[in-house]
Amino acid sequence: MTDMTEEQVRAEVRAWLTENWDPERGLVEWRNMLIGSGWGVPHWPEEWHGRGLPVGMTPVVEEEFDKLGAVGVAKMGIRTLAAATILEHGTDLHKQRFLRGILTGEETWCQLFSEPGSGSDLAGAVTRADFRDGKWIVNGQKVWNTSAHHADFGLLLARTDWDAVKHQGLSYFLLDMRQPGVEVHQLRQMNGHASFNQVFFTDAVVEPEYRIGGLGEGWKVATTTLMHERRGADGVRRYATGSDRPGRIYEEERAEVATVMAPYVWYPQRTGRADLLIERARAAGRWDDPAVRQEVAKALTLARTAEWTARRAREAQQMGRPQGPEGSIGKLAASVVARACAKAHTMIAGADAMLTGEDDGTGGVVAEILVSTPAISIAGGTDEIQRNIISERILSMPKEPRHDTDRPFRDVPRNQVG
């Protein structure tokens, strides 16, 4: 199986799709067929809905899907992080219980990591899980939880041992969100959207078999989740819109996409929208202004070079070459691009940069760019954390001195108020 050539894979998936693809099928029915065939996640193991093919073959398979317009398994949103985490660390029970629902899209997920008192310092989590009467009882508060308001399950990082040192006192749980002890409130951002939630736990319950990874090994499991999260945040992520083709399955997929993508409607704006610069400069009558042109050219240059850098990283990975530094700087590059674009958009807009909504002359798009770009250098790991990672892991510079790993967590100084 694993030593199939690209041509063999292509032929086989094409034959299977030709025989089975039908846009009038129901979405869940079709995805169950994909799971049965292994073509939905060809790089997953054969015993868990895949075909055990090398990761490099996935784009080949996807290309064949695209040719027919065939819909794939559900792969947007936090569910991809849940799947990766469960595949790597989960028990057979976890895989049995959750992987199918993730792939069919019938069950949705959220991530319960960040807390008001620990953002960059995720391992400082103080949400607690206490083992009482044969169950884990969860109390505390999480924040920045995308999709938590409609999620069925959550990936929860909670403290189970206060006497252990920080990273060894955490455990990781697969938490049922549909229970009385879980309360979700939406969180409003500076750009007016509410893409995230706060989640409060009051004696929420997790059955013991839904801890994933060993007791006190939650940080190790969380690292897997975070690695996959970062991988998706390198600026090459595509914003899905769903196909506009007619057919029952496309309608169902569009509805799913709309729900999953709702928190991300402003995400294009947080990138700075390099693609709009020239069009906006022309429309605003500023395209002949040499100062504006310089700023636009700088922003376009950064946007392009960031894109090419990401392509270099991906190609090296596909060729199985050792990853160079180009693979680690995407997140930081995205921040630089967004700031340069916001600066250029401000210059183009002139005094209109003070306005928003219908009055800013762009239906509020530019205003939304200007108040959304601050997010990109914070979400998913701040620029400062990225620079620490790059300097320590890529450039082998000394690690930051720390005062939280040499003593029981209960003695570590921490934020008193959230």
Add this chain to the structure above:
Amino acid sequence: MKFSFSEEQTEFRNMLRRFLQDRSPTSEVRRVMETEAGYDRDVWRMMAEELGVTAIHIPEAYGGAGFGVSELAIAAEEAGRALLPSPFFGSTVMAATAIAEAGDDAQKQALLPGIAGGGTIAALAAAEPGAGWNADAFAASASPAGGSWRLTGRKSYVLDGMAADLVVTAARLPEGGLGLFCLPADSAGLMRRPLQSMDPTRRLAQMDFDGAEAELLGGGPEAGASAWARTLDIAAVCLAGEMVGGAERLREDALEYVSMRMQFGRSIASFQVTKHKAADMLLEVELAKAAAYYAAAAADGDDEEVDQPLTALASLAKAAASDTYMQTAIHAVQMHGGIGFTHDNDTQLWFKRAKSSEAFLGSAADHRERMLQHWNA
């Protein structure tokens, strides 16, 4: 579009890097830059005869190796990394490209094999005081004289102009178009003088043409203008390569230095302010490299998916690399502290090359404007 180098390209890069580490370490660079010639003839001969560096992109029909701009830019990158003092850029990158782009078959047959073999050193005298590399503003003129032409005007910032045996130049034709010409460097009516270059590893000359006799390369005014534009594009791509090579070297050396230097009882590489600066330097250099590599691939016509003309990409790469090179040099001096400002510390050598590269072939601002004028929006 390819986003990675082939094994052959990587092998070529490694071979060149080893050669330059061996034959042109910084101690040699310092020795050679004090000499009158400004380059080492033995190293030049070996680069030509053993490594074929002088022949890389010259077509095989004219004595070259027939490789592309990507390979040429790899050589420029390695030369920039080593700060190699050599007529490689002036002769192979600039003059040979101009002849290959503008000349007719007989001219290419006559002129290119000598350059490819390294026996002839050529220089491209195009820029002028005031006009820089903007061909629309070139004032030097050509007038017909019998079967040939006579040139009048002043050219400046001629890279490797004093080392050259052969001069390629650009002058306005009587109808106003641009012609590219060539003439022996010792022609009557051509006066050369070395300019005092701030970067002693990059030799510049001024050339005054006072009725010097020259041969028109190719034919027709449009041909001259487009050959010049393409030459400038390829030179800009290779200069971007040279600059990212130098920037990466500066970045690596600065990192090595801060990793050794102790203050306040700890390595200064352990200070977050130093770490974050090092991370930003890595980011900037990697972005500039991506631009230089992409533009080189586009110059070779690896143009699936390429949605911008070469001129736009070449200027983008030049602007990005020169900003990055200079910024990296500023950071590198700063990270060295006081010693970084001394003559004995090597950082200053690359700093001067970065400064001179900012201006050479036109400023970053000029190239950003040129990029936008050719940008497909």
